[in-house]
Amino acid sequence: MSLMSVKEKISAVIDSVHAAEKLSGREVGSVKIIAVTKYRDADFAKNFPENGIFDLAENRVDKLQEKQKVLKDFPEIRWHLIGSLQRRKVRTIINQIDTFHALDSLQLAEEISKRALHKIKCFLEVNVSGEESKHGFTSSEVFEAVKVISTLSNVEIIGLMTMAPLDADDIDLHKIFSETKELQEQIKAMNLANIPCTELSMGMSRDYKIAIQEGATMVRIGSSFLEN
Numbered sequence: 001m002s003l004m005s006v007k008e009k010i011s012a013v014i015d016s017v018h019a020a021e022k023l024s025g026r027e028v029g030s031v032k033i034i035a036v037t038k039y040r041d042a043d044f045a046k047n048f049p050e051n052g053i054f055d056l057a058e059n060r061v062d063k064l065q066e067k068q069k070v071l072k073d074f075p076e077i078r079w080h081l082i083g084s085l086q087r088r089k090v091r092t093i094i095n096q097i098d099t100f101h102a103l104d105s106l107q108l109a110e111e112i113s114k115r116a117l118h119k120i121k122c123f124l125e126v127n128v129s130g131e132e133s134k135h136g137f138t139s140s141e142v143f144e145a146v147k148v149i150s151t152l153s154n155v156e157i158i159g160l161m162t163m164a165p166l167d168a169d170d171i172d173l174h175k176i177f178s179e180t181k182e183l184q185e186q187i188k189a190m191n192l193a194n195i196p197c198t199e200l201s202m203g204m205s206r207d208y209k210i211a212i213q214e215g216a217t218m219v220r221i222g223s224s225f226l227e228n
């Protein structure tokens with residue numbers, strides 16, 4: 001394979017997301033690409049706003065803050081925190097981001113609501129495969145959880161987020177993502193206050209094409225952007 005620059009990688013990923021949208025009969029441009037910058041420094045991250053991607057994500061609070069500082073001249077960037085958040089760090093970050101993707105406990109939801117200066121857009125992290133080692137609510141826990149979260153004035157559940165196990169094959173991936181989509185629709189149909197639940201944050205570099213086929217509205221892509 002020939003060498004590709006970051007700029008070329010970015011347009012290749014955009015093209016490939018558009019192809020997956022077409023293949024799934026979905027409107028081109030309807031899936032939001034979130035660029036995960038955790039593998040590289042802030043100078044690398046500048047490539048994204050310079051090439052039309054304004055949704056940036058980090059999985060650690062300190063790294064996100066570092067990049068926000070260096071990229072302060074790009075006020076149009078929306079910052080996404082996609083990794084697990086410790087309760088003691090909520091206060092320092094929650095009002096500095098656009099969306100939090102990894103809400104995985106009721107205690108964390110309560111802390112966010114307490115520290116937030118406005119309603120914070122959050123994804124509930126779900127774990128439909130029931131893998132022990134993973135974060136997130138299981139399918140059986142999530143319905144009770146949204147009822148409780150619905151009473152918190154500063155948390156808005158915009159959708160569900162999931163991460164497939166590393167060893168999942170294509171059949172497993174279709175199953176995990178379609179089950180997550182089903183849960184999202186069931187929760188949306190509950191019509192609870194603060195729980196619109198219309199979005200699906202699912203799909204990473206290795207599985208975003210399948211996630212788009214199964215209804216992802218946001219894909220979190222990191223390693224596909226690295227130059228080779």
Ligand SMILES: *Cc1c(COP(=O)(O)O)cnc(C)c1O
Binds near residue numbers: 036059082205220222
């Ligand atoms: C790192 C990370 C991603 C991006 O993964 P790639 O495989 O590099 O695309 C997506 N979501 C979360 C939660 C991550 O931590």
